[in-house]
Amino acid sequence: MEFPQDFTARERALLGARFDELYAYATPQPARGVTVNALRCKPEWFAQHADFDAKPSPFCPTAFTTAADFRPGRHAWHHAGVLYAQEPSASAPAALLDVQPGMRVADLCAAPGGKTSQLAAALQGQGLLLANEFVAARAEILRQNLERMGVTNAVITNEDTARLAAAMPGQFDRVLVDAPCSGEGMFRKEAVAAAQHNNALVAHCAELGAEILENAAALLAPGGVLVYSTCTFAPAEDEEQIATFLAKHPAFTLCDLSGCGFGRPGEANRAPDYPDFRAGYTRRIWPADGGEGHFMAKLQKAADADAPTPPKGKPPKAPKAPAEWLDFAKTYFPALASRPLAGAGEWLLLPAPGSETLNTAKLRVVRGGILAGSVLKKRFQPAHALFMAYGAQCTNREELTLTDPRTAAWLRGEEIDAATAQNGWCAVLVDGFPLGGGKVSGGRIKNHYPKGLRNLQ
Secondary structure, eight states, X not given: OOOOHHHHHHHHHHHTTHHHHHTSOSSSSXXXXXXXXXXXXXXXXXXXXXXXXXXXXXXXXXXXXXXXXXXXXXXXXXXXXXXXXXXXXXXXXXXXXXXXXXXXXXXXXXXXXXXXXXXXXXXXXXXXXXXXXXXXXXXXXXXXXXXXXXXXXXXXXXXXXXXXXXXSTTOEEEEEEEOOOOOGGGTTTOHHHHHTOOHHHHHHHHHHHHHHHHHHHHHEEEEEEEEEEESOOOGGGXXXXXXXXXXXXXXXXXXXXXXXXXXXXXXXXXXXXXXXXXXXXXXXXXXXXXXXXXXXXXXXXXXXXXXXXXXXXXXXXXXXXXXXXXXXXXXXXXGGTTSOOEEETTEEEEEOTTGGGSOOTTSOEEESEEEEEEEETTEEEEOHHHHHHHGGGOXXXXXXXXXXXXXXXXXXXXXXXXXXXXXXXXXXXXXXXXXXXXXXXXXXXXXXXXXXXXXXX
C-alpha cells in the first residue's frame, strides 16, 4: 500500500521505527465483515446457522469477519435485516457506549446506519433512538437501512447538530459521534480517500468534528456517556481533539478503555500541548490490529452537571384511526390495533414510542416511526416497512428457508407458491426473519417486495 506523502511524513515523524509495524495490514485484502442484528437473532444462533464462513470479530460481540469475496448484499439474511455489512473495526465504537434497554440514545452522524443499527439492537425496542444525518441523500440511505433492520423506535432527522442541541439539550443518556473525518483508515478500502487526502482536509475535518462534539455534549444528560470515534489516524482529529475538548469542559471525564480487549492505547505525543491528558485511556485500532483503522474515546458527563430545561414542543394531533386500518390490524397484527397513529402525508405512521416527548416540531424529520400504510379506495394498503418491523408477529405467514428455491424467487420479485399462508395479506419470512409482505390468492403469493430492493442479477 502506497500512502500519501504528507500522511507518511507526519506518521513517520510521530512513530519512528514503529511506522512499518503498525501500518502493516493484518490481512492481504481489505478487512470485511458483518454485524449481526440482535433485534433478529443472537450472534450464537447466527454462528451456528450461517451458510457462509463467518468468524467472531475481536472488536464487538455481535460482529464477524467474512471472506473477501463474500457478497452480503445478495444474501437473503441481508434482505431480512439479520446482518449489516460492516468493516470489522467499525463495529467497535457503538459497543463501547454500553447502551441498555429503555435509554434515550442519539447517533449524530448516523448514515449509512451500521453503528445506528447496533445501538437499536442494544435498546431491544425499548427507549428511544435519535438517528441524525446532515446530508439529505445519506439520510435516506439511513432510513432504508433502519427499515430493513426492523428498527421500530427510531426518529430519523436530517439536521445540523447545533439545531438538535438547541431543541433537545440534556435529553439523552448516550450519544455517539462517529465524526466525519479525513478517512485515513479508508486508504486501502477506498482509493478516493488516498487521492483526496491533504493537510487542509485534516484541518477542516478536525474543525467540523470539534463543532459536532460540542453539540453532542449539550445533548447529553448529566451522568450520561458519549463515545467519539473516527476512522482516521490524524492527531488533530483524534487525541488532540479530545484533549482540547476536555480542557474546555471540566464537567467531563475520560473513561479508561484499556480493558476493552482490542487495539492499543492512544498516544501522548499526538497531543503534546496537553501534558495532563491521559492519552492511554483512548483507543486506537491500527492496520496491524486486524481492522482498517479506528480511534475511540469515551467521555462521561458529571452527574451534577447543569441540566438545561429543553424548549417545549407541541406534539402533532394524532389522526383518528381509519376503519380500514383497524380492520386490517385486527386481522393481521392484533397487537398494533390499539397503537396511536400519526399522519405522514398520505401515509399512516406508527410513531416511535416516546417520540412525542422530543421537541422535533421545527426539525427536518425524515421518519419518526414505522410506516403502517395508506387507505386506497376504501381498502388498507400495508407498507413494506410494516412487514419488515412486525412481520414475525403477522397472523398469516409464509415460512421459507435459505435452501428453499422460493426464497431466491421472492427476492427476484416473482410470485411464489403458498404453502403455509392462507388467502389475504401475509408476511413472507426466511428462517423466521421478515422479507416483506405479499397477497395470497388461489395458492399463489403476489409479490410486493419493492422493485428497488430486488436481486435482479
